[in-house]
Amino acid sequence: MQAFTTLTAVAVPLDMANINTDMLVPARFLRKPRDERYGSYLFHDLRHDEQGRLRDSFPLNEACYAQAQIIVAGANFGCGSSRESAVYVLMDSGFRCVIAPSFGDIFFGNALQNGLLPVVLPEAQCAALRAWLEANPGAQITADLESQQVSVPGGERYAFSLDPVRRERLLRGMDEIGLTLSRLPAIEAFEARYHAQRPWLAR
Amino acid sequence: MSPPSAGTGTLFERIWNDHVIEQGGADDALLHVDLNFLHEGSFLAFAALRKEGRSVRSPQRHFAVADHYVPTLGRERGIAGITDPEVRGLIDLLESNAAWAGIDHAGIDDARQGIVHVIGPELGLTHPGMVITCGDSHTSTHGAMGAFAFGMGASQVKQVLATQCLWQRRPKTLRVTLDGTLGAGVGAKDVILALIGKIGAAGATGHVIEYAGSAMRAMSMEGRLTVCNMSIEAGARAGMVAPDDVTFDYLHGRPFAPKAQHWDDAVAMWRTLSSRADARFDREVSLAAADIAPMVTWGTNPGQALPIDARVPDPATANPEARRGIEAALAYMGLTPGQALDGLPVDRVFIGSCTNSRIEDLRAAAAVLRGRKARIPAFVSPGSTAIKREAESEGLDRVFTEAGVEWRASGCSMCVGTNGDLLRAGERSASTSNRNFEGRQGRGARTHLVSPAMAAAAAVTGTLTDVRRLLAGARA
Numbered sequence: 001m002q003a004f005t006t007l008t009a010v011a012v013p014l015d016m017a018n019i020n021t022d023m024l025v026p027a028r029f030l031r032k033p034r035d036e037r038y039g040s041y042l043f044h045d046l047r048h049d050e051q052g053r054l055r056d057s058f059p060l061n062e063a064c065y066a067q068a069q070i071i072v073a074g075a076n077f078g079c080g081s082s083r084e085s086a087v088y089v090l091m092d093s094g095f096r097c098v099i100a101p102s103f104g105d106i107f108f109g110n111a112l113q114n115g116l117l118p119v120v121l122p123e124a125q126c127a128a129l130r131a132w133l134e135a136n137p138g139a140q141i142t143a144d145l146e147s148q149q150v151s152v153p154g155g156e157r158y159a160f161s162l163d164p165v166r167r168e169r170l171l172r173g174m175d176e177i178g179l180t181l182s183r184l185p186a187i188e189a190f191e192a193r194y195h196a197q198r199p200w201l202a203r
Numbered sequence: 204m205s206p207p208s209a210g211t212g213t214l215f216e217r218i219w220n221d222h223v224i225e226q227g228g229a230d231d232a233l234l235h236v237d238l239n240f241l242h243e244g245s246f247l248a249f250a251a252l253r254k255e256g257r258s259v260r261s262p263q264r265h266f267a268v269a270d271h272y273v274p275t276l277g278r279e280r281g282i283a284g285i286t287d288p289e290v291r292g293l294i295d296l297l298e299s300n301a302a303w304a305g306i307d308h309a310g311i312d313d314a315r316q317g318i319v320h321v322i323g324p325e326l327g328l329t330h331p332g333m334v335i336t337c338g339d340s341h342t343s344t345h346g347a348m349g350a351f352a353f354g355m356g357a358s359q360v361k362q363v364l365a366t367q368c369l370w371q372r373r374p375k376t377l378r379v380t381l382d383g384t385l386g387a388g389v390g391a392k393d394v395i396l397a398l399i400g401k402i403g404a405a406g407a408t409g410h411v412i413e414y415a416g417s418a419m420r421a422m423s424m425e426g427r428l429t430v431c432n433m434s435i436e437a438g439a440r441a442g443m444v445a446p447d448d449v450t451f452d453y454l455h456g457r458p459f460a461p462k463a464q465h466w467d468d469a470v471a472m473w474r475t476l477s478s479r480a481d482a483r484f485d486r487e488v489s490l491a492a493a494d495i496a497p498m499v500t501w502g503t504n505p506g507q508a509l510p511i512d513a514r515v516p517d518p519a520t521a522n523p524e525a526r527r528g529i530e531a532a533l534a535y536m537g538l539t540p541g542q543a544l545d546g547l548p549v550d551r552v553f554i555g556s557c558t559n560s561r562i563e564d565l566r567a568a569a570a571v572l573r574g575r576k577a578r579i580p581a582f583v584s585p586g587s588t589a590i591k592r593e594a595e596s597e598g599l600d601r602v603f604t605e606a607g608v609e610w611r612a613s614g615c616s617m618c619v620g621t622n623g624d625l626l627r628a629g630e631r632s633a634s635t636s637n638r639n640f641e642g643r644q645g646r647g648a649r650t651h652l653v654s655p656a657m658a659a660a661a662a663v664t665g666t667l668t669d670v671r672r673l674l675a676g677a678r679a
Contacts, residue, residue: 017528018404018504022640027619030244031272031289045642050628076405079438079504080640081619082340084247084356102405105374105440106340106354113358163372165228176358177257180366183225183233187368190224190235200461200469201237201330203263 002115003173006144007096009069012059013130017074021086021107024078030085039092041085064138072129073100077118078107087114097143099150101126112166115173119143119150119160128156145171210376212482214445215411218351219373222334230373237350238328239363240319240337241267241306243293248338248360249300259304261367266328267301267308269294270318271615272622275584278612281312290622304364317587317613320344320557324428325587327457331446331473336363341557341637342441343434347427348454349446349476351411354435374440375485377407378478380416383492388671390567391426392559392635392654394418395433396498396508398490404506408438410486413478418492419444424453425563432558433637436505445477497670499544500639500652502532507639511657511669515542535641536649537629544667547651550630552581552608552662553644554655556618559635560586562593564655569599571659571673572606578665581658582609584616584624608662617644626650633661 029041047058054061060068071077071090077100078086087110090098096116101123103111111118121129132152133139142151145167150158162170169176180187195201210216224233245267252259259265272293277284285291294311301308309315315326320341323329331349336342338360345352355369363369379398399406412434419427427444434442444450451470454460461469496510507529509516517540518529533540538547554560554568565585583603585591591613594600600610617624618636620643626632628647635658636643639650651667660670 015527016531020504020638020640022638022643026642026646027621030621031293034247045646050646076408076438079404079408080340080638082338082342082354082356083244084338084358087356102408104405104438105408106356106435110356110358113356163228163230165231165370166372176370177255177362177365180233180362180368180370187224187233187235187366191367194221194235198469198472200465 001113001173001175004096004115004117004145004170006142006146007069008140008142009096010065010067010138011070011072011133011141012065012068013133014059014071014073015130018076018079019073020080021078021083021104022080024086025083025089030083034088034092038088039094042089042093062137067094069094070097070099070141070143071095072126072133073098074126075101075123077103079104082106084110087111087116091116099126099129099143112170113176115170117143117145117170121150121158121160125158129158209483209485212479213376213484214349214413214443214476214478215351215376217476218332218334221332224368227370232371232373233368234334234371235368236336236363237264237333238335239265239360240323240335240342241265241297241301241360242270242319242339243272243297245338245360246293246296246300247357248364251357252361252364257365259306259364262305264367265304265306265364266323267297267306268316268319268322269297269309269311271619273311273612273614274622275611275614275616275624278311287623314588317589318557318560318615320432321560321586321590324348324424324453325457325589327454327460330454330469331450332476336369340435341432343439344428344432344557346434346441346443347424347431348450349443349473351441351443353441375410377410377412377439377486377488378484379412379414380487380489381414381418381492382416382489383418385418385492385495388497388656388674389495390654390656391422391429393495393498394490394492395430396500396505396652397495398488399433399437399505400498400508401490402437402488404436404504405438406506407434410439411441411443412437412439413484414442414444415478416489420447423563424449425561428561429558433505436637446473497654497657499657499667500650501536501538501544502529503535503639503641505637505639505652507532508652509544511545511667513544515540515544517541545669547667548631549579549633549651549661549666551579551626551632552577552658553617553632553634553636554581554658555584555586555616556636557586557615558637559655560584560590562590564635565590565594565599568655568659569602571656571663571670572608573602575606575663577607577662579662581662582611584611585613587613606662620644633658633667
């Protein structure tokens with residue numbers, strides 16, 4: 001997994017609540033291999049009209065956001081389907097951080113598995129950040145996981161928190177399988193005891 | 204002494220504690236996973252696992268089934284009937300990955316094939332007290348049998364394959380109490396849509412829901428599965444119902460259910476799985492069963508649900524935060540504020556999905572369609588090959604086909620459309636599936652989520668219709 005420590009990058013405001021994973025990546029792309037085209041599936045049906053032309057109205061299509069790596073969105077970002085492809089399309093389009101008032105639980109977990117930082121800030125702070133970004137299109141902001149702060153140049157700082165276990169894993173880019181397998185003796189002892197009490201689970 | 208903290212004494216806490224191998228932090232633990240389900244979409248997890256040179260630690264604790272990409276037509280030809288090479292490749296890949304790992308696999312022409320969340324309970328793989336995972340958000344379904352079951356992404360599927368455990372952050376607890384008696388024509392789908400309509404599409408985020416109350420106890424296993432299935436649509440990590448005689452009667456004798464003395468021992472253990480009378484939940488919500496009407500969604504998330512006799516909301520009277528969301532939903536859905544839902548013309552009807560494709564769902568739809576004709580194209584995709592056979596033995600297939608409703612094979616079908624079962628842009632469906640997201644049933648398609656009985660009523664009239672009128676007609 002890619003570690004995440006701190007990131008200063010262009011941020012794009014997306015003033016929409018309930019951005020679900022079908023919007024992030026429509027289901028018809030889920031069969032595709034993760035190759036160099038993968039990032040182009042991000043928000044495909046919002047970015048393109050039925051004829052495949054880019055929609056001017058969608059913020060990600062604006063030139064000033066071409067290098068964006070941070071999204072500031074509305075509540076319940078990433079709700080819906082568990083497809084981890086929703087994280088892959090973000091990562092493969094260059095995004096490393098999403099800031100929102102709340103996230104779908106499964107998306108939140110998937111983001112952490114891939115080194116995409118999900119930052120929870122109160123609704124009013126997300127709205128203030130989006131308003132600032134709309135007044136300063138293409139401006140950079142900083143998301144710092146070490147200090148757990150989002151900051152606007154020469155301006156506001158917003159404190160956030162990630163639970164200590166997940167923060168540590170993300171800061172170090174730790175592989176959870178390696179971590180788990182280092183506990184193999186405890187796992188085997190647990191399973192022996194657990195299955196002795198439930199012999200019907202033997203298969 | 205401080206009072207016990209929230210979550211103490213709950214069914215969820217009991218199952219969680221039974222599976223903790225090691226605490227990782229205050230709210231974080233390494234959990235043992237009893238059972239993991241796999242489907243075609245698992246190819247990403249297998250690819251990553253194999254690339255890392257890892258093996259599957261406990262292949263006997265996984266079960267693989269083809270559901271997301273299987274066609275619902277031409278199934279008598281099996282895999283040979285699939286013309287799309289990408290789809291065929293994914294179905295073949297699941298089979299070869301399962302064979303590589305030594306995992307039991309129900310392929311496209313297996314008698315056990317069906318939608319993963321239908322066949323788990325149906326085959327008796329899903330037991331009370333288990334921790335169950337799958338790379339699919341509707342894994343919450345299995346909680347209806349008294350399990351803690353949740354969806355996850357490919358990275359965690361890979362972890363469960365490699366280690367048979369998972370690091371998890373402990374969710375909060377929410378008890379939903381449903382007391383009273385459901386009215387005629389009102390079912391489990393209406394209950395869960397009423398709940399999500401009440402608490403919102405993110406109303407249970409970060410929580411596991413336990414469904415309780417007299418109406419839940421009276422509900423069939425099929426109904427409980429429907430309710431738990433859509434817990435994720437309220438944002439919940441999982442939904443669960445304490446196991447009882449309804450659960451045990453459903454499970455007894457199924458192929459993977461414990462047998463003989465093991466059955467008695469298992470039931471004795473399962474009977475201890477319930478929330479204590481003094482259990483403390485982080486949140487409580489109650490619903491009166493008698494107040495629930497047949498429900499229909501009008502918008503583009505499952506929280507945008509109303510009784511069939513309601514009118515489409517007016518954004519002008521909504522609070523400013525909700526206003527733009529309502530306006531966007533109405534624009535996508537082609538609806539005007541104040542419009543009546545009852546009588547809204549519909550183009551197509553879909554009866555199926557892991558939410559509503561079980562035998563009881565098909566009986567409810569058939570009861571409305573018997574002796575009537577569908578005025579618009581409609582089809583049924585049973586939740587499993589076994590349910591298809593059971594329905595045929597009851598003559599339900601003839602009820603559907605005589606009404607002009609297509610009787611197809613089992614799969615996820617038009618719920619997610621990855622097999623090609625899709626609406627055209629602008630078409631409006633009455634659908635028994637679980638998501639009315641923009642584009643979910645096809646780009647530009649407009650989905651109204653309803654119960655199987657309501658879907659059948661829409662087929663008969665060609666409009667969203669209060670099924671209670673048709674049921675009254677049938678009795679007269």
